Amino acid sequence: xxxxxxxxxSSIGKKxxxxxxxxxxxxxxxxxxxxxxxxxxxxGGETFTHWGHFMGTNPIIRTLEIxxxxxxxxxxxxxxxxxxxxxxxxxIGYKVSNPSANSTWYSRSxxxxxxxxxxxxxxxxxxxWIPNRSNQFATGEELNLYQMMLDIFQNPLVVLIYxxxxxSLFWHLLHGFKSAFQxxxxxxxxxxxxxxxxxxxxxxxxxxxxxxxxxxxxxxxVS
Amino acid sequence: xxxxxxxxxxxxxxxxxxxxGGFEDYSLxxxxxxxxxxxxxxxxxxxxxxxxxxxxxxxxxxxxxxxxACSMYINGRPHGPLRGVTTCQLHMRSFNDGDTIxxxxxxxxxxxxxxxLVVDRDAFDRVIAAxxxxxxxxxxxxxxxxxxxxxxxxxxxxxAAACIGCGACVAACKNASAMLFVSAKISQLALLPxxxxxxxxxxxxxxxxxxxEGFGACTNTGACSAECPxxxxxxxxxxxxxxxxxxxxxxTAV
Ligand code: FES
Numbered sequence: 001x002x003x004x005x006x007x008x009x010s011s012i013g014k015k016x017x018x019x020x021x022x023x024x025x026x027x028x029x030x031x032x033x034x035x036x037x038x039x040x041x042x043x044g045g046e047t048f049t050h051w052g053h054f055m056g057t058n059p060i061i062r063t064l065e066i067x068x069x070x071x072x073x074x075x076x077x078x079x080x081x082x083x084x085x086x087x088x089x090x091x092i093g094y095k096v097s098n099p100s101a102n103s104t105w106y107s108r109s110x111x112x113x114x115x116x117x118x119x120x121x122x123x124x125x126x127x128x129w130i131p132n133r134s135n136q137f138a139t140g141e142e143l144n145l146y147q148m149m150l151d152i153f154q155n156p157l158v159v160l161i162y163x164x165x166x167x168s169l170f171w172h173l174l175h176g177f178k179s180a181f182q183x184x185x186x187x188x189x190x191x192x193x194x195x196x197x198x199x200x201x202x203x204x205x206x207x208x209x210x211x212x213x214x215x216x217x218x219x220x221x222v223s
Numbered sequence: 224x225x226x227x228x229x230x231x232x233x234x235x236x237x238x239x240x241x242x243x244g245g246f247e248d249y250s251l252x253x254x255x256x257x258x259x260x261x262x263x264x265x266x267x268x269x270x271x272x273x274x275x276x277x278x279x280x281x282x283x284x285x286x287x288x289x290x291x292a293c294s295m296y297i298n299g300r301p302h303g304p305l306r307g308v309t310t311c312q313l314h315m316r317s318f319n320d321g322d323t324i325x326x327x328x329x330x331x332x333x334x335x336x337x338x339x340l341v342v343d344r345d346a347f348d349r350v351i352a353a354x355x356x357x358x359x360x361x362x363x364x365x366x367x368x369x370x371x372x373x374x375x376x377x378x379x380x381x382x383a384a385a386c387i388g389c390g391a392c393v394a395a396c397k398n399a400s401a402m403l404f405v406s407a408k409i410s411q412l413a414l415l416p417x418x419x420x421x422x423x424x425x426x427x428x429x430x431x432x433x434x435x436e437g438f439g440a441c442t443n444t445g446a447c448s449a450e451c452p453x454x455x456x457x458x459x460x461x462x463x464x465x466x467x468x469x470x471x472x473x474x475t476a477v
Contacts, residue, residue, distance in 0.1 A: 007471040011400075011440035012430055012464055082440050086398035089332050089439030095236075095246070096325040098299030099397065102449035108397050110442060179443040185468065187461030 012183075014082050019180035021075040026177065026202070028068055033209045039222050040212075045146030056132065056142050076118060083111045106171040107179070113172040120165035127152055153217040166211035173203035227255025229315060232323040233267065235279055238336050246325075256316035260303065261286060261293060263315055280339040286311040288452060291387030294394070295340055296327040301391035301450045309389060309452040329390055331399035332437045346436040347388050347404060353432035354425035355408045357417050376414045383410040385453040392447035392455075398439025403447035405433045406463035407455045413466055423470035430467050 007013045035055060038048035055061050099108060106113065132143045153159055177199030181187070186195065216222040231251045238244025251270070254263055261283050268278035284292035293310040297303035303313045318324060326340065334342040384407070392403035409426055412418030418425070441460060448457045 003471060003477045007468070010430060010467075011402075011434050011438075012467045013471075015440055016464070016468060086400075086439035086442070089399035089437055090330055090397075091332055092330055094296060094299065094327055094330055096299045096327065099446065101300055101304075102395055102446040103397075103444035107442065107444040108446075175443070182443045182457065182461050183441075183464060185461045185465035187458050 011085070014078055014085075015183045017074060017078045018082065019183040021071045021078070022176050022180045024067075024071045025075060026173070026180075028071070029206050033206050036213055037209055039146070039149070040216070042222050044223075049144075049146055052145050053142060056136065072121070076114075079111065079114050104175070107175040110172065110175060110179075113168050116168040117165065117172060120161065120168065123161060124165070127158075149213070150217055150223065153214040156218065159214040159218045162214040163211050166207040169210070170203055170207040173207070174200065177202060227253060227258065227315070229254040229256060229318075229320045231263065231315070231318065232321075234323060234325045235267075235340070236327045237279065237339050238328075239338055244336065254315055256314065258315045259286065259311055260295070260297070260313040260315065261311050280337075280341045282341050283311060288312040289387060291389035294329055294342065294344075294389055294391070296329060296394055298325055301329070301394040302389075302452055306449070307452060307454050309387075312452075329394040331390075331393050333399065333401070334390060334393060342390075344388070344390050346438070347390065347401070349436065350401070350405055350429055350432045351408060354421065354428035355412070356421075357412060358420055359417075370416050372415060379458075380411045380414040383407040383414070383455065383459055386411075386451075386455050387453060389452060391450050391452060393438065395446040395450035396439065396441075397444060397446065398442060400441045400447070401433050401436070401438040402441040402460050402463065403451060403455055403457070405429055406459035409463045409466055410459045413462065422466070423474040424476060426463065426466040426470045427474065427476060430463070 001009070008017060035051045036048070038051055039045065041047045099105075128145060128148060131148075132145060135141060135143050153162075178196055181195045181199075213222075231254050233249040233251065234246045235249060236244060237247045249267055249270075251263065251267055254266065258266070261281070264279060264281055271278045282292045282294050284290040286293075288309045288311060291309070293302075295302070295310045297310065297313070302308060302310045304317055305313055328334075328336050328340045329342045329344075331342075333346040334344055337343050386404060386407035388404060390401075390404070393399050393401050396403075409429055412425065413422055443457070443460075445457055448455060
């Protein structure tokens with residue numbers, strides 16, 4: 001193995017990949033939430049569609065999208081690999097354990113929360129991204145994503161799934177954001193307060209913003 | 224040791240090479256609140272020997288919290304309910320009369336059970352042997368003041384060096400990760416001028432050995448640091464990550 005693959009397949013290398021792809025996905029969520037929040041203009045989807053069209057057709061954005069898919073795949077596969085090594089490191093567990101005495105439940109449940117998010121991601125992309133890109137590929141035309149949102153979020157079960165997805169995202173980010181900085185070695189008396197503040201604020205604001213979208217459409221606040 | 228009046232029920236993991244192990248229930252009278260946890264086990268073992276049965280095997284040596292030999296998972300936590308103490312420094316006053324206390328060995332693939340509560344922690348020694356040392360040329364010792372060391376660096380190195388290698392971090396971690404231990408051993412040398420010669424190769428080799436031993440990776444839950452009897456900080460893990468990645472990027476070892 002070359003030094004490069006050796007580094008990336010080491011325990012610290014795998015963690016670093018998780019941290020870097022995690023932070024990359026965190027920046028993506030800002031853009032995703034920002035553009036989707038245009039529906040709150042409540043202008044019949046005009047502003048949203050304008051920006052959606054830009055994101056769906058701009059060649060630079062479309063190229064970056066390949067990186068985004070890669071980011072997701074690396075984060076998922078690497079996470080599964082870490083889960084496997086970590087599970088193998090303790091084949092026989094304790095009969096009596098009291099982990100809440102020393103750590104938070106969500107920091108210990110990143111794999112579980114990640115799996116829930118993966119299930120959500122499959123449902124979510126099947127709703128919007130996959131049909132839209134397939135249609136673009138087949139006919140060159142974009143679908144009316146705004147109308148699709150209005151239709152899909154009439155179903156209370158779908159709204160519930162999206163809200164649960166956002167709740168999983170909140171807990172995943174609440175640990176993941178700060179954890180990524182620690183893994184990158186960014187643990188410093190001058191910056192820890194800032195990282196912690198931004199991490200907590202981000203974990204609340206972004207999932208809340210996302211959750212408000214299906215809720216607002218379902219209750220007819222946005223139409 | 225004054226005889227006390229506490230009554231304690233114990234569920235202790237018993238295992239020898241020939242069986243898969245399981246809990247044995249014991250009942251102890253006359254336990255003094257001033258006894259250490261290990262002294263309570265001495266009383267138990269005296270009873271077992273008098274009854275002609277096999278005493279419980281457990282690790283211990285200094286019994287004053289400095290050697291890192293003692294290693295019991297007590298009521299679901301390494302070294303029991305108190306923070307910043309080893310099992311030998313834990314006293315029965317931390318428990319109530321009539322309590323049932325569950326005692327298990329450390330659990331990790333890299334720490335196989337030898338007998339009862341004794342696990343094999345040689346993996347730690349092999350990690351140290353891989354790079355946790357400095358080279359010192361023979362000859363006269365140089366003047367101490369010829370090596371200027373900032374007070375902060377000396378303090379941080381000393382805090383990391385407080386690690387006694389007991390393995391509570393591994394025992395506490397949901398991934399049985401040894402990163403707190405390894406990072407303390409890397410940090411105590413990386414922070415001092417004497418550790419500079421082997422600085423990058425040390426990080427590379429110790430992490431490689433840690434992985435080879437089958438310890439898990441870190442999820443930054445902080446359980447290790449919370450359970451560490453020497454309260455080693457997670458700052459060390461961040462430093463190890465910097466040392467390792469930096470070494471991998473810049474060292475000439477390919
Ligand atoms: S016996 Fe030495 S630290 Fe407990």
